[in-house]
Amino acid sequence: MLETQQLTKKFKDTIAVDDVSLVLRQGESVGLLGPNGAGKSTAIAMISTLMKPSSGDVKLNGKSVLKKPGEMRRVLGVVPQKIALYEELSAYENLKFFGRLYGLSGNKLEQRIDYVLELVGLADRKKELVKNYSGGMQRRVNLAAAMMHEPEVLIMDEPTVGIDPQSRNHLLETIRKLNQDEGMTVLYTSHYMEEVEKLCDRVYIMDHGKVIAEGTKEELKAILSDQETVLIDFDQNYPELFTKLSEIEGVQQATAEEHSLKLIIPKGTRLLAALFHEAERYGAQVVNVNVQTPTLEDVFLRLTGRKLRD
Amino acid sequence: MGAFLIKDIMLLLRDRSELLILLAMPFLLIAILGFSLRGIFSGDLEALEMDIALVSQEDEAQAVASLQSDIEEMGLPPEEKQALKQAAESASPQTMLVSLLEDESLSELVTIERMSRAEAQESLDEETVDAVITLPQGFTEGSLRNMLFGESASGELELLVADLSSPQTDVLKSILNEFVRTVNFEGSISRLSGQQSAAEVSGGIETITARQPITSFQYYTIGMAVMFVLFVGSTIAGQANLEQKQMVFDRIRLSNRPPLLYLSSKAIAAAAIVTVQLTLLFGLSALLFRTFAADSWAFWLGIAIISIVLALSVGCLAALMVAITLRLESDAVPAIFSGGIISLMAFVGGSxxxxxxxxxxxxxxxxxxxxxxxxxxxxxxLLEPELGQLTGPLLRIAVVAVIFLLLALAIFPRKGGAA
Known part of the structure; x- marks a missing residue:
């Protein structure tokens, strides 16, 4: 339905997006995962026809949209990272304005406003000014505004940044419903691994402007199928011990965090004996050892050598 | 277009600080300046009324006769002698000054009373008169000799005032300076043509009284109104900058509306706001300060025509500022405009x-x-409600508006730098 071909965006000396090719099939929910600065928002801006690529193409149903963005804009609902609303207007007034821009009027406009407000759970507070809403409520209206013209594809750029868990869950549940119940195609960008894991069928992982991995969640985790993640909790922080443990033969990745150490090792590696031996040498007490199945976070760590939120 | 217009006006109505700048501040300034500077506008006649004592220390008739006798003894042709004697009689500066001060155009302003030197001094001390004009001995003859023969022995007026810094003093000095200029001018004409024309005097005086109908309230109501409408331009450009920063502008672009619709809606919103602003300022000033005495439909129609042309011009200015703001992706333009350029424009525009x-x-x-x-x-x-008078200034506004609009269209990022 929607695809990008070798999409590239250069800003003076920086390449923000480098040769990115994505595919969105109808009804799919696709995640674009990457840390801040990975180039996700720039890629989204180009796909949304808001930014011209330096090279490459964006196609809708096989036709390039770069010169004639009209059709693409008609089917797209874009939820930007910022709250793209008038703070001095109420949710209702905002939706009415954006609805009228899309040519809605009269009963149809009122019905659509009621529907999207119901969808985001703000029907009973529609007359309040947006500036008086919590961050989470503002993000919900941000989504509602993108839904006014009944789009076929919803593109969301980090829609849950800085909101409370309750609003976050509400928003994620709304997106899940739109995708699964109404068949809406969703492109969801985030640096929250758990959101992408929860919502998306397929995932593209971006870093430094490039797609470094793609596939279903299972396919991506299969990258680590011959590996396992061991999380070791200590009674306190032991920097020297952590360094020593990360040098044990077979350890592919080590990440220290306060009193914990996370190690990615090949399956079958005999780690425990060495672990307790070194712990005793450093006078450290091992509180807990947990062997985990890999997450997308682990996949990202394995691919880039750093965490998603670095 | 309607959606944009309604939205822009709703946003403005909910922005108290902008409303304060656009409506409350000019109105406050009209009140302060209108009251405090009432004296320096000659339309405010009450504040400028003055009683003047006129002291003559010579016999005018005798001075003229003495000069005529001297002319008779000159070795000139009889016709020329006759003309000069006649000029000396009819161009007597003392008579001209009294005629000037008692002229109909100044009668509302000036009350003249002839006094002796001692009486005048006493009245000035008691502040029953505001000024004393003294015509010293030899003034008439000296002035006439200066006028008719270009001799340097010109007569000098003496002016005593109760308060040197009062607006009345300024006005009186202006009148007397104009009188002296007129006398010198008359003298030049007389010498060139051999005849004088006292009738020219009133023409000279009119230049002083030309602004008489404009009161300080009229001046500052109009001055502040035409200044503060310019702030609408920066308000609208500031709003566009916020829309761009908050990505609302992107949302508008995604709606597939023609980009120029956005620009034209900004221009029309600015023009509509200016029209409302001018209506409120003029209306309130007329009601509360009785600024405009004229209450005929024709008078207000003229005011409306000027206001609409001005509003459209500010609309084009707003469009230009919006275009530059969006092109630069910066709020510098509205900030610089409202922070300095408006004051400069107001100064050179005479606000x-x-x-x-x-x-x-x-x-x-x-x-x-x-x-x-x-x-x-x-x-x-205000001075002369004739449509022909408006052609020049309205044409200038229209020309400037078209330039603003063409620049706005050239600068406006129709594709916003995107696909």
Missing amino acids: FMPLDGMPEMLRTIGNWTPNGAALSAYFSW
């Missing part, structure tokens, strides 16, 4: 004070600013 004494170039620039040209149009209409 703070009349530009009579200013350099010609400054006045020319002022006449080509929308506010300066509108000020000029409003004043012309």
Whole structure:
């Protein structure tokens, strides 16, 4: 339905997006995962026809949209990272304005406003000014505004940044419903691994402007199928011990965090004996050892050598 | 278009600080300046009324007769002698000064009473008169000799005033300076043509009284109104900058509406806001300060025509500022405009004070600013409500508006730098 071909965006000396090719099939929910600065928002801006690529193409149903963005804009609902609303207007007034821009009027406009407000759970507070809403409520209206013209594809750029868990869950549940119940195609960008894991069928992982991995969640985790993640909790922080443990033969990745150490090792590696031996040498007490199945976070760590939120 | 317009007006109505700048501040300034500077506008006659004592220390008739006798003894042809004697009699400066001060155009302003030197001094001390004009011995003959023969022995007037810094003193000094200039001018004419024309005197005086119908309230209502409408331009550009920053502008672009619709909606919103702003300022000033005595439909129609042309011009200015703001992706343009350029435009446009004494170039620039040209149009209409008077200033506003609009269309990022 929607695809990008070798999409590239250069800003003076920086390449923000480098040769990115994505595919969105109808009804799919696709995640674009990457840390801040990975180039996700720039890629989204180009796909949304808001930014011209330096090279490459964006196609809708096989036709390039770069010169004639009209059709693409008609089917797209874009939820930007910022709250793209008038703070001095109420949710209702905002939706009415954006609805009228899309040519809605009269009963149809009122019905659509009621529907999207119901969808985001703000029907009973529609007359309040947006500036008086919590961050989470503002993000919900941000989504509602993108839904006014009944789009076929919803593109969301980090829609849950800085909101409370309750609003976050509400928003994620709304997106899940739109995708699964109404068949809406969703492109969801985030640096929250758990959101992408929860919502998306397929995932593209971006870093430094490039797609470094793609596939279903299972396919991506299969990258680590011959590996396992061991999380070791200590009674306190032991920097020297952590360094020593990360040098044990077979350890592919080590990440220290306060009193914990996370190690990615090949399956079958005999780690425990060495672990307790070194712990005793450093006078450290091992509180807990947990062997985990890999997450997308682990996949990202394995691919880039750093965490998603670095 | 309607959606944009309603939205822009709703946003403005909910922005108290902008409303304060656009409506409350000009109204406050009209009140403060209108009351405090009432004296320096000759339309406010009550504040400028003055009682003057006139002291003559010579016998005018005797001085004229003495001069005529001297002319008779000159070795000139009889016709020339006759003409000079006649000129000496009819161009007597003392008579001209009294005629001037008692002229109909000044009668509302000046009350003249002839007194002796001692009486005049006493009245001045008791502040029953505001000024004493003394015509010293030899004034008439000296002045006439200066006028008719170009001799340097010109007579000098003596002016005593109760308060040197009062506006009445300024006005009186202006009148007397004009009188002296007129006398010198008359003298030049007489010498060239051998005859004088006292009738020319009133022409000289009219230049002083030309602004009489404009009161300080009229001046500052119009001056502040044409200045503060310019703030609408920066308000609208500031709003566009916020829309761009908050990505609302992107949302508008995604709606597939023609980009120029956005620009034109900004221009129309600005013009609509200016129209409402001018209506409120003029209406309130008329109601509360009785600024405009004329209550005929024709008078208000003229004011409305000027206001609409000015509003459209500010709309085009707003469009230009929106275009630059979106192109630069910065709020610098509205900030610089409201922080400095408006004050400059207001100054050269004459919003703070009349530009009579200013350099010609400054006045020319002022006449080509929308506010300066509108000020000029409003004043012309107040003084003489004839449509022909408005052609010049309204044409200037229209030309500037078209330039603003063409620049806005050239600068406006129709694709926003995107696909």
